[in-house]
Amino acid sequence: MAFVGLKSIVAAAAIAQFAGLASAAEYWQSFNSSINPLNITLPNIPQTTSIDPATECTYYNPDPSLFTVDPTQWPTSWDIATSNGMNTSAEFQNFYNSIDWANAPNISVRTLAADGSIDMTGYDSQNDPDCWWTSSTCTVPKLKDVNADIYECPEPETWGLTYDDGPNCSHNAFYDYLQEQDLKASMFYIGSNVVDWPYGAMRGVRDGHHISSHTWSHRMMTTLTNQELVAEFYYTQKAIHLATGLTPRYWRAPYGDVDDRVRWIATQMNLTSILWDYDTNDWSAGTTETVQQVQASYDEFIQMGSNGSMTTHGNIVLTHEIANVTMSLALTNLPNIMKNYKHVINVATCANITYPYMERTVAFRTFDEYLSQNTSAAGAASSIVGSNTNGAVTATGKSATQSSATSGASIVRAISPAFLLPLLLVLL
Numbered sequence: 001m002a003f004v005g006l007k008s009i010v011a012a013a014a015i016a017q018f019a020g021l022a023s024a025a026e027y028w029q030s031f032n033s034s035i036n037p038l039n040i041t042l043p044n045i046p047q048t049t050s051i052d053p054a055t056e057c058t059y060y061n062p063d064p065s066l067f068t069v070d071p072t073q074w075p076t077s078w079d080i081a082t083s084n085g086m087n088t089s090a091e092f093q094n095f096y097n098s099i100d101w102a103n104a105p106n107i108s109v110r111t112l113a114a115d116g117s118i119d120m121t122g123y124d125s126q127n128d129p130d131c132w133w134t135s136s137t138c139t140v141p142k143l144k145d146v147n148a149d150i151y152e153c154p155e156p157e158t159w160g161l162t163y164d165d166g167p168n169c170s171h172n173a174f175y176d177y178l179q180e181q182d183l184k185a186s187m188f189y190i191g192s193n194v195v196d197w198p199y200g201a202m203r204g205v206r207d208g209h210h211i212s213s214h215t216w217s218h219r220m221m222t223t224l225t226n227q228e229l230v231a232e233f234y235y236t237q238k239a240i241h242l243a244t245g246l247t248p249r250y251w252r253a254p255y256g257d258v259d260d261r262v263r264w265i266a267t268q269m270n271l272t273s274i275l276w277d278y279d280t281n282d283w284s285a286g287t288t289e290t291v292q293q294v295q296a297s298y299d300e301f302i303q304m305g306s307n308g309s310m311t312t313h314g315n316i317v318l319t320h321e322i323a324n325v326t327m328s329l330a331l332t333n334l335p336n337i338m339k340n341y342k343h344v345i346n347v348a349t350c351a352n353i354t355y356p357y358m359e360r361t362v363a364f365r366t367f368d369e370y371l372s373q374n375t376s377a378a379g380a381a382s383s384i385v386g387s388n389t390n391g392a393v394t395a396t397g398k399s400a401t402q403s404s405a406t407s408g409a410s411i412v413r414a415i416s417p418a419f420l421l422p423l424l425l426v427l428l
């Protein structure tokens, strides 16, 4: 195979990549992308323009002038991110070894029970020594020097708008609605979805949403080894960067399954966890819950916005772009959410996170800037500072590292039928 020779060149380059960096957390500086997040034009193909789910979800090869995804260079879609030999690549090993493991906590890897649920046998849930959310909903780490979770919007009467499991190939009608209403959400993207549907991620950035990581393969994170965790984070960061030119500084654990070992590794990669305090269970509509039950949860949370429950703080609500029913529920309920809450905003803005990405090219409004409806540039009422030619985002000055991040070569992709199979898998 032609790749044998190439691999040793890549290996040599990878050693050079991390050798020059001052700390492991600077890994993102060696990522490549030809996308300028300040000037995104989506390719004009039926998948990006249609609102018919079947048309939207017809597989496409990305325009090679934007990027290519060579399946030999990525983990297998929906498989743990060490798959496809990724954990043996020089690039990955060098990054993994750049982390200071001497300080890593000695917390056990959890196991799954026969029914697929997490096994908590033997865990001291009373004292919760590992701040394990699944056991206790703990969000304040017991371990020091570990980033604490964000789980609510502190501002009163504020609905923290978050959607998990995208980018979904069929999200055009949903994203169109958000755009019409000038709503900016926090979107938690799965790495496997990003490489399968990269234009969906491009659109998320173009529309001014706050993009965060939702891991590569959507596993219970506490059941993965340290190496698997690093790979889940690393390849998702790399995929989001390839498709958008931006690398998230925030992530959300699938099922909320995070403990201090997982948080410690995320912290080494400069990632902070965003959880939620209200869960609509919308993903289960039509399966383990009826649509009416999910609607009842929505109704309850909506009512809280105007009945005095939210006068001292806001919330962060867990919802999904995973299926037609969850996106339809969003469209049905957003008008009412906006009526009952003073503010319906993404987490970056409600938490004053000006720079939610490693790159400082894109800045979000602080809560005060959002309140003052700073319209010094287009994109009125949006949570984004300023605008670009698409009315979404603006530069706040390129950092020295940014120029290298945007000048890299794209990766060669050979599309194989095997790569298409995971598209048929149903998540959850």
Ligand SMILES: *[C@@H]1O[C@H](CO)[C@@H](O)[C@H](O)[C@H]1NC(C)=O
Pocket (backbone or CB within 6 Å): 023, 024, 025, 026, 270
């Ligand atoms: C990690 O993120 C912080 C911002 O929270 C930034 O100041 C710091 O430079 C980052 N560290 C690295 C090594 O990139």
Ligand SMILES: *[C@@H]1O[C@H](CO)[C@@H](O)[C@H](O)[C@H]1NC(C)=O
Pocket (backbone or CB within 6 Å): 010, 013, 014, 030, 031, 032, 091, 408, 409
């Ligand atoms: C970025 O591109 C350069 C040049 O093609 C390559 O050597 C390097 O390995 C790439 N970086 C990553 C993280 O893949």
Ligand SMILES: *[C@@H]1O[C@H](CO)[C@@H](O)[C@H](O)[C@H]1NC(C)=O
Pocket (backbone or CB within 6 Å): 039, 041, 389
């Ligand atoms: C934005 O990108 C388009 C091509 O997609 C290009 O023609 C245009 O010059 C770019 N504008 C800026 C300001 O970079």
Ligand SMILES: *[C@@H]1O[C@H](CO)[C@@H](O)[C@H](O)[C@H]1NC(C)=O
Pocket (backbone or CB within 6 Å): 082, 087, 088, 227
């Ligand atoms: C890579 O991952 C596989 C599966 O988890 C494991 O068996 C193997 O030992 C790992 N290889 C290295 C070099 O860490």
Ligand SMILES: *[C@@H]1O[C@H](CO)[C@@H](O)[C@H](O)[C@H]1NC(C)=O
Pocket (backbone or CB within 6 Å): 106, 108
């Ligand atoms: C980690 O904890 C296990 C018990 O859970 C113990 O057997 C082992 O010695 C510990 N390792 C270190 C390096 O402390």
Ligand SMILES: *[C@@H]1O[C@H](CO)[C@@H](O)[C@H](O)[C@H]1NC(C)=O
Pocket (backbone or CB within 6 Å): 299, 300, 301, 303, 304, 307, 308, 309
């Ligand atoms: C507000 O509505 C919620 C949800 O229906 C309810 O649980 C709560 O008791 C109500 N609070 C007040 C003050 O009425």
Ligand SMILES: *[C@@H]1O[C@H](CO)[C@@H](O)[C@H](O)[C@H]1NC(C)=O
Pocket (backbone or CB within 6 Å): 053, 165, 168, 169, 170, 193, 321, 322, 323, 324, 426, 427
């Ligand atoms: C995307 O949404 C469609 C419904 O339009 C659904 O059938 C599909 O499973 C979703 N894809 C993923 C990967 O979640």
Ligand SMILES: *[C@@H]1O[C@H](CO)[C@@H](O)[C@H](O)[C@H]1NC(C)=O
Pocket (backbone or CB within 6 Å): 051, 052, 053, 170, 171, 172, 173, 174, 324, 327, 328, 331
């Ligand atoms: C749900 O699917 C139908 C067609 O199957 C489509 O017309 C509708 O726009 C979809 N809803 C959303 C929110 O994508």
Ligand SMILES: *[C@@H]1O[C@H](CO)[C@@H](O)[C@H](O)[C@H]1NC(C)=O
Pocket (backbone or CB within 6 Å): 154, 350, 351, 352, 366, 367, 368
């Ligand atoms: C955001 O900034 C405003 C103004 O400084 C402040 O009042 C508010 O408490 C801040 N919110 C958070 C979550 O830090």
Ligand SMILES: *[C@@H]1O[C@H](CO)[C@@H](O)[C@H](O)[C@H]1NC(C)=O
Pocket (backbone or CB within 6 Å): 369, 372, 374, 375, 376, 385, 386
């Ligand atoms: C509006 O935002 C811009 C860019 O952040 C800032 O320079 C300007 O001072 C802001 N104006 C007001 C009135 O807040």
Ligand SMILES: [Zn+2]
Pocket (backbone or CB within 6 Å): 164, 165, 214, 218, 254, 255
């Ligand atoms: Zn999820």
